[in-house]
Amino acid sequence: MYLKYISFITVVYLMLATGCRKTVDTVMPSPEPIDTTSYLQLNFAGIPSSQGGMYAILSITNENGDSIITNRKVAITTSNQQYISEKIKLEKKSYKLSKLIVVKSTDTALFATPQAQSAKAVLVNATLPLPVSITAKGTNPLTVSVLPVIQSESPILFGYTGTDFGFEAFLTLKTHLQVTVGAVVYDSLPGTLKLEAVKANGERWLREINLRQGLTNVQVPQEYASYTFSINKWNTSIQKQYTRAALNDNMLITFSSSRPAKRLMEESVFIDNAYAVTAESRSEYVYNQHNKLQTIRYYQKSLQVSGLPLTFVYQFHYSQMDAWDTVYRYDAVQALTGYTAMTRTNGEIRSIYNKSYDQQTGAAVNYGTANGDKEIRVDYLFSNNNSMLYTMKIVNGNRVEDRAQSSTGGAEAGSYAYDVFINPYHQLGYDDLYFSNISKNNLLVTSKNYAGAIPSNIPYKYEYVYDADGYPAEAYISYKGYSSQQHLFRIKKVFRYQ
Template sequence: MYLKFSFIIAVFYFTIATGCRKQAELLPVVPSIVDSSSYLQLTFNGMQPNLGTMYAILSITKENGDSVFTNRKVAITQSNQQYISEKIKLGKNSYKLAKLVVVKSSDTAKFATPQLQSAKAGLVNVALPLPVNITSAGVHAVQLSVLPVSLSEDPSSFGYTTADFGFEAYFTLQAHLQMKVGDVGYDSLPGLLKLEAVKLNGDRWLREIELRKGITLVQVPQEYDNYTFTITKWNTSIQKQYNRAELNNNMLVSLAGTRSAKRLVEESVFIENSGALTADSRSEYFYNQNGKLKIIRYYQRSLQFSGLPLTFVYNFQYSQPNAWDTVYRYDANQQLTGFTAMERTNNGHIHSMFNKSYDQHTGAAVSYSVVNGNKEITVDYLFSNNNSMRYNIKFEHGNKVEDRGQSSIGGAESGTYSYDAFINPYHQLGYDDMYFTNASKNNLMSMSKGYAGGFPTVIPYRYEYVYDEDGYPKESFVSYKGYSSQQHLYRIKKVFRYQ
């Protein structure tokens, strides 16, 4: 709810903050990054430059030998003539790096770090297992020496098996993860896939692979009898099993799950300046017997009253079971201040909109198209002063990635946007507003804006989230700066509560 008013509050707060400055001109302190997670990142010595895309297959145990993960495949990139792994999230603890093999996409070993008791252990500075102590938040860097591996190499000279080195024939499969949460489909999700292949004699092959958004190519050995694909996403477990005859090269393995949606019931908003938090607003959400949004009660800080007094109430009316057609707005005294009405097609898409707020009114016609497989929306607005605006929105994977608004009097604003891979609670509300504010399935991570005919005084520049295990944000943090000064001004924190 707060999104609709963030710009107004931003301008209001900036005016107060700048108008009340002392002569010392003390600038607000830039807040630290919210993420308090700890990560392991590996740097590899012994690999010549320009090898192309590489991966590390590694196993990590706790100090007592308990497995943390086995044969996880992580990407390696080259930076400044050095190969580094992607960040691997690990909690603060003491670990041992027990296995490390570097492969290309075929999963066949190209480099490896020898085990301590192996014949080649003396050829590197440090053999495995290697103690790794994670004691603080941030990235913990570890350097490793690797040796080249040839196809004629005996894996045992490194302390590994033939399966560890991938000296066997492989299938290439296409893995795809999707999830339906309530009525909303998320069809391009990342996740940690666990693979197990088993022979009739009991031999096992294991892999853990980070799936990317969309399709991820996965290698599995051909000479096994049964294969199990397991992934847990947002507290939902998905598993598929195949025998050898059911698999073939380039086959699509679709991992699809379903879970009920959580209801957003309260949102509390705070303004943070130099570490001090001030309660600014609170929204309460109520639902009808069909689980659809019925009432929003909005409380906001006021100069006339202490605390957060009730400011207005939104009341949603439905003529279709799954989509509202009119929302009435009332002030704290239950006086009607305006309404928004939607006309929808049979499939629930908005066809036209009309908004009345006090003595101002706006009408809009909405049209849809598909360009290069992606949805686009065009909205033509007519305002009560007879000015008009055309607003074009482009979507990818259910998110607004580009938009442009052009007014009849020359003003224009355009933007490009990127998102996380988690659940946007505002989209789950089913609350479509006049400007499609909540149209994206995922949470905004960055934006780049352009303006013509005017520009804002305050803009957001950093988006951060703390998520729960179900994929929803528990907290969000948006940092703001001056458009002209580019200096940090304040940060807005939101706390979400669900049922």
């Protein structure tokens, strides 16, 4: 829980009781990026400028000839007046590029790299199969030569078949992927779709398509008897089969599945300040017989005691099974230090009352829309009679904008962008005073503006290592001085699930 989300309205609230102080930041070297993923990216030689939208259909094998990627369709873009493919994730190994055809969106060939021993092979410097060596993290570029394809020419001249070159009629299908995890729908997800079309005589047509967020257009050849669509997302397999008669042009196909949510059992937090990585805190999560959050035990570093002693305990009370109504907070010796109570209507929070020692905060929550997007307005009243209006804009289950305005003149506004993976805090069902866990995805980018007091440091980079189920196994949040813009420290979080 430590620093999992420093809500900007917490900062505004602190402005009501504290003034601005200028601090001098100790400059630290920026840490190395966490992502060690390696990618292949193709640079195309032989494609004239001013081409329209194009894709590459490619196949890759390992050194033994075993298939790694079969007929995957990837987008082609331009960078510095050079046509390049989107990045293709590969482990650091040696491979062979065994097929490369540049096509229109309809899969009709425009350019191709000839196969060795084909008639066109003498016209390029390097034919297929072409050695591919992935040796470093990040992007590993490979320059490939392609020749223009003239429809009157036989594909055999390149070492391909008519099916490879797409010299046939196609249907366009609209595809969409969603996975429900627990009670949360993760909609319009990216993923890799595998297609197989089979004719009555057994002839097969294969494709791998990178689905994007939202709808993705997919082309399939018309003159086949059966079609099989397969996708694996977060260890959940989806397969759909259709006859030709069941498919129509511009038909929408939704690939949907559901799976139980994993339970977050433990979160360990470490501070990396370039000199050392030290354990800062640990949170343990306990669930009741209905698989709802029952207890949080929080252990934190102390100057008085070695290790991570127990600091406080949260106990959740449920009058209804679906959502808690009161959470009681205790210190290490089980003395009550405060509580938070909520009222809900149809699952939506309507009011909040928070007591912490001798401080009290009340909040009234209202819901509406603004420009077609969901809007949540929260009116806070604090013990000293100061107040604050907090407004959130929710898009696709994530808080993308917010603004806080205090009665003393302090204000702050933020905008946020997210990944497409599972936020474990949202899955907890722990709604706090400042809606810290409202977003279903994990934060990637923040942009803030302040009026009045300003924070001494702010997060500027969010990095994650994900597990196969779509959850972050590790999270890294880097902080910099607000005034100096220099890196200060990085927080590392390690999650354990069940």
